[in-house]
Amino acid sequence: MTETRTITISNRGGATYQVDARRPLLDTLREQDVDLPYGCKYGGCITCAAKLTAGDVDQRRQVALNNRQINNGYVLLCVARAVTDITLEIGVESHDKLYRNPFLDPLEPHELKADIATPKEA
Amino acid sequence: MMDGACCGPGYASPAEAIKAPREKLLYTIAIYTGTGIQKPDYLATVDADPDSPTYSQVIHRLEMPGIGDELHHMGWNACSSCHDDSGMSRKYLLVPGVRSNNIHVIDTATDPRAPRLHKVIDGAEIKSKTNLSGPHTVHCLGSEIIISFLGDAQGEAPGGYLHLNKEFEIQGRWEETMGDIPFSYDFWYQPRHNVMVSSEWAAPNTFMPGFDLEEVGHLKYGRRLHIWDFEARKPVETMYLGEDGLIPLEVKFHHDPESSHGFCGAALSANVIHFWKSEAGKWEWEKIIDVENEPHPEWPIPVPGVMSAILVSMDDKYLYLNNWLHGDMRQYDISDPHNPVLTGQVWMGGLLGKAPEVNGVKVAGGPQMYQLSLDGKRLYVTTSLFSTWDNQFYPEIRTQGGVMLMIDCDVENGGMKINPDFIVDFGQEPNGPSRCHETRYPGGDCTSDIWL
Numbered sequence: 001m002t003e004t005r006t007i008t009i010s011n012r013g014g015a016t017y018q019v020d021a022r023r024p025l026l027d028t029l030r031e032q033d034v035d036l037p038y039g040c041k042y043g044g045c046i047t048c049a050a051k052l053t054a055g056d057v058d059q060r061r062q063v064a065l066n067n068r069q070i071n072n073g074y075v076l077l078c079v080a081r082a083v084t085d086i087t088l089e090i091g092v093e094s095h096d097k098l099y100r101n102p103f104l105d106p107l108e109p110h111e112l113k114a115d116i117a118t119p120k121e122a
Numbered sequence: 123m124m125d126g127a128c129c130g131p132g133y134a135s136p137a138e139a140i141k142a143p144r145e146k147l148l149y150t151i152a153i154y155t156g157t158g159i160q161k162p163d164y165l166a167t168v169d170a171d172p173d174s175p176t177y178s179q180v181i182h183r184l185e186m187p188g189i190g191d192e193l194h195h196m197g198w199n200a201c202s203s204c205h206d207d208s209g210m211s212r213k214y215l216l217v218p219g220v221r222s223n224n225i226h227v228i229d230t231a232t233d234p235r236a237p238r239l240h241k242v243i244d245g246a247e248i249k250s251k252t253n254l255s256g257p258h259t260v261h262c263l264g265s266e267i268i269i270s271f272l273g274d275a276q277g278e279a280p281g282g283y284l285h286l287n288k289e290f291e292i293q294g295r296w297e298e299t300m301g302d303i304p305f306s307y308d309f310w311y312q313p314r315h316n317v318m319v320s321s322e323w324a325a326p327n328t329f330m331p332g333f334d335l336e337e338v339g340h341l342k343y344g345r346r347l348h349i350w351d352f353e354a355r356k357p358v359e360t361m362y363l364g365e366d367g368l369i370p371l372e373v374k375f376h377h378d379p380e381s382s383h384g385f386c387g388a389a390l391s392a393n394v395i396h397f398w399k400s401e402a403g404k405w406e407w408e409k410i411i412d413v414e415n416e417p418h419p420e421w422p423i424p425v426p427g428v429m430s431a432i433l434v435s436m437d438d439k440y441l442y443l444n445n446w447l448h449g450d451m452r453q454y455d456i457s458d459p460h461n462p463v464l465t466g467q468v469w470m471g472g473l474l475g476k477a478p479e480v481n482g483v484k485v486a487g488g489p490q491m492y493q494l495s496l497d498g499k500r501l502y503v504t505t506s507l508f509s510t511w512d513n514q515f516y517p518e519i520r521t522q523g524g525v526m527l528m529i530d531c532d533v534e535n536g537g538m539k540i541n542p543d544f545i546v547d548f549g550q551e552p553n554g555p556s557r558c559h560e561t562r563y564p565g566g567d568c569t570s571d572i573w574l
Binding site (some may be wrong): 038039042064 | 157158192223255277330331333335342513
């Protein structure tokens with residue numbers, strides 16, 4: 001039996017969708033006619049980034065987000081699966097904290113991508 | 123407009139190319155990927171004929187089949203490298219999607235004003251057959267085509283080279299080996315010296331999400347040039363540029379096929395690197411241009427130029443470079459390639475506030491990609507770099523879109539001037555603001571042709 005999760009999209013009037021918990025959210029939401037941006041479709045490019053505001057996802061396969069973006073709630077829908085029922089903001093309206101000028105706003109060592117980040121000093 | 127009179131595509135020599143008729147159409151890619159507009163990227167045809175009523179306007183838009191490609195650079199199926207082959211013609215433009223991995227083959231000859239899609243080489247098929255992703259530079263060599271890819275199928279460096287035949291069928295990997303090359307990006311070859319030179323950006327998984335400056339220090343970005351034995355398809359020597367050559371991007375040899383002199387723009391160091399083969403047959407390099415970082419009123423650290431492209435005029439006399447974050451385009455006389463002389467400079471956009479508006483249009487972004495007419499007199503410049511990088515440095519480009527400007531270049535005495543009658547404002551596109559990037563001309567241009 002397929003396990004389903006309820007996805008609420010807060011910046012689309014709180015619309016809700018039932019999705020297969022085992023499949024990437026980009027696929028299951030687009031199949032239900034949610035118009036979503038995407039690029040590489042393997043978790044490498046952040047074009048499909050959305051902001052998770054409630055619940056948990058499994059996005060182990062993503063390789064593009066740095067730890068600051070993850071801490072700000074960004075998830076890559078092309079690889080993320082809903083672990084619980086979740087609430088998302090989608091599209092570029094959700095990207096207010098996705099992009100930064102690296103000369104104005106440097107990352108701390110613990111905010112880098114996972115493969116080069118060092119643990120935050122206590 | 124077709125190529126020169128005889129034989130196959132292109133011209134017998136650079137000198138012949140310079141005498142070709144003036145370009146009347148330009149092909150420029152325009153993107154919606156990363157802009158919030160849910161439309162495909164497209165190839166825009168721009169009218170460059172000053173006698174036409176639609177001069178300086180987009181007159182046709184060929185949409186790609188899907189969204190999210192991020193069209194970027196492109197190249198021809200044939201150039202002057204098969205000038206002697208009457209069975210070939212410069213008919214198809216190959217337009218890769220950096221993010222989707224798809225290669226679009228576009229027929230520009232049947233109706234040059236309204237190019238049509240001929241074939242799509244599916245990105246997933248390229249991954250499964252060759253383990254490559256992140257396509258960038260397209261060059262033909264004779265009737266065959268090679269395309270540099272920056273990553274493997276998982277987006278990790280160093281990628282490699284896709285080999286296509288003239289029917290655009292996947293032949294596999296072009297290179298025998300990548301040796302110990304850590305990253306890929308651009309390449310140019312000079313057959314009479316049996317050499318190819320390749321440069322280094324970063325892995326797709328590093329640069330596609332945007333620019334984390336901190337990753338430069340973690341050696342996630344390139345700082346080397348690679349010399350290849352072109353016939354053996356193997357890298358044979360590395361030039362370690364170090365701090366002088368951080369993020370070495372565009373590579374251009376002299377157009378003169380006898381010359382071994384070439385140049386590379388190191389984007390983050392904002393330096394031009396000159397390389398050549400010495401009389402003893404040894405490859406040498408030196409830094410010949412160093413653009414200083416500029417102070418910015420609101421930044422704690424000075425702004426680097428970000429020299430994302432360079433271009434050499436068909437007569438090998440002038441080198442053009444851009445500083446995307448500063449906002450200037452420069453012209454150097456490189457008659458003596460060891461001692462360039464600054465002969466022209468103009469400003470458009472940029473972060474230093476020198477030219478926020480040009481020809482009545484607010485410029486979002488800075489000078490970024492450019493293409494020079496074969497006679498060297500008209501330089502067409504666009505302002506978008508890459509969707510995620512644009513979004514970091516010039517967020518206003520989302521609502522303003524990119525622009526294309528034309529610079530009049532004085533080929534006799536040196537000098538540059540922005541043409542007051544030409545501007546294509548991609549902020550006014552029918553589906554909303556798009557961003558223009560690389561440009562090619564139907565009859566060939568200064569970044570397409572190589573002579574065997």
